[in-house]
Amino acid sequence: MKHLRLIFLLALVVGFSPAALAGADDDYAAALKSFQDGDVVGAMPGLRRAAATGHTKAQVLLAEILDRSEFDEEAVVLYREAAGKGDADGMFGYATMLAAGEGLKQKDPVQARGWFEKAAELGHRQAIGVMAQAHLRGELGVTAGEQQSPAALRWIEMAAKLDYLPAVDALALAYRGGGSLGLEANPRLAGQYQAQSDRLRGIDPARAKKKGRRVVPLIEEK
Template sequence: MTAARSALAAALIAASAIAQAQQPSDASDVATPLRPAVVAYRQGDAATAERALRALGSPSADADAWLGAVLLDRGAKAEGLKLIQRAADAGSAEGQHRLALVFINGDAGLPRNPARAVELFEKAAAQGHRRAQLNLGTLHFRGQGVQRDLIQARAWLEQAAADGDAYATYALGRAMSESAPPASADPTRAADLYRRAAEKGHMLAALRYGMALAEGSGVKQDLPAAQRWLVQAQQNGVPEAALALGDMAVRTPATRDKAANEKILQSALAWYQAAANAGVPSGQFKLANAYLAGSGVPRDPAQAQLWYARAAQQGLTEAQQALGVMLLTGTAGATDPVEAFKWLYLAERGGHPEARAVREKAGDKVVERDRKRGEALAQAFKPTYELPRDEGPPRLVPVRR
């Protein structure tokens, strides 16, 4: 499952994005006079929210914070920032949280300042502000604006998840699933947290819980249940779940029934195709492997090279290595030593154990000019991702039982 976990990294990091959602739709988390305005704001009606906030007879610091947020959203940066700063200076947890978001994102014309954001999140979190607790735990988990500290991350996320919020529960599961001395991973706790968040409709949690069930990691192995959760995740905007479903099919033990084995192989390929089409790099890599080997599909080196190229462009080291070899040897019909050396240099930089040996072995057959051009291209390379890198907290969806 190592390759699948690697491929999921981007999505799972993005899933712990700084939260600007995660609030009750009825605005029960704010003072009663503010609720109509906050409900309107959370429903996307900024104009109504602004009118309601401005109509308050004696605005509070929290009202200033909310009005500032509304103004920032509609582009009135100077006035919005002034109100948020005033609210924060007055000790409003909402104001401190909103100002922290400004610094973490580099909004309102201010430069990004993660360290300052951490200070402000700490002040708001200490007052019991749930989103600030979630964001503070996330920053400790990432090591953003502060030294990475799983113990601190877990402590803040425990507080954020105390009311059962799905986003905080998932984030706590992520923190419990990793190990960084002196903190040890707790797969049993992590699996339980993923389950609880998944049952509330958090589809990245459904992905994680499905993977735990498939592997028997922290929970009794249950392949049918794993498949149900993974299919739900895949059908609700998590294409990495298709990769996990393909891996599940591949791990199915072979039998003497050739037809059954072929059916399982075709199922795996269908899931890999779905993942590849959606932009999951390891799905693209595994589909390319199938075309190169003629496993379950007619052998087609040109198709293999195409899928290796898409995964390599996203930075997948294994695909960069495979693409470099194909371009060096002309497996798909044409050689390109410059591009071959570029991808081999990148694969070596990414830690692939065979890249350097392949490059050095072929070095005497490639002119120095081409080698240098390949190295220069590798130095200038920047990955182009097909999947969104950071969409913020995902929407919750109804769960099928």
């Protein structure tokens, strides 16, 4: 982390050196390539120029670098601006900082949930997983009643389609016994979700059956 911070401080100096300004898209494209090649210092000048013009993708990538370098106050400003323009990655980044209280006076899990939900509605895979997890664990202000609501089932089913293991396990358990998440027992669906769970865990169902294995669903991240 100290090494990354030193790199970032050097990049600040480089980023503000006199240079001919290219278009924001060109700056971002060049900066992205440098970043993907592992050259954070080389990426910073173009990212800062592009972000200063309001280039959303540049703002998000710059915010990510700042966040990793523990320059949280500047990162949260960039994430917030990108989120306000409807960028799903910006929404997710801003929500993450709200949930952790990074770059802010305090945590705001309820507001974080709102931004995670907005990102999830746009198809952001990580945000969908967070929404499912929040309803499984009662996090981000999700109440006990909300954990058994149709909304909870929707997020959990969406996450299961993305192979989010805790969601898959929750559905296998719910369909096996019935009652949970407002679902009735359904052996066929329970079997489908159990098979998906086995696949994600790399378990051979045939061998597990021979051993009389009993799976205990795990409600936690992989």
